[in-house]
Amino acid sequence: MNELGLDSPSLAFHIRKLGNLITKVNDEYILTEEGKKAYKIITEVEGRKEEGIIENSPL
16 A cells, blocks of 8 residues: 555555456465466557557557
């Protein structure tokens, strides 16, 4: 909570929204395998967007 600057209810809300993408292990939240895949997809899309590929590609 301190690192993110969120209060407990806000943090709980966002953790629920992440659903199966994270799990709690020893008082820390880590990415699940599904979360790792989602993170990889997001970073790939962001990289393409920076290159201008997304804006010019039909979806």
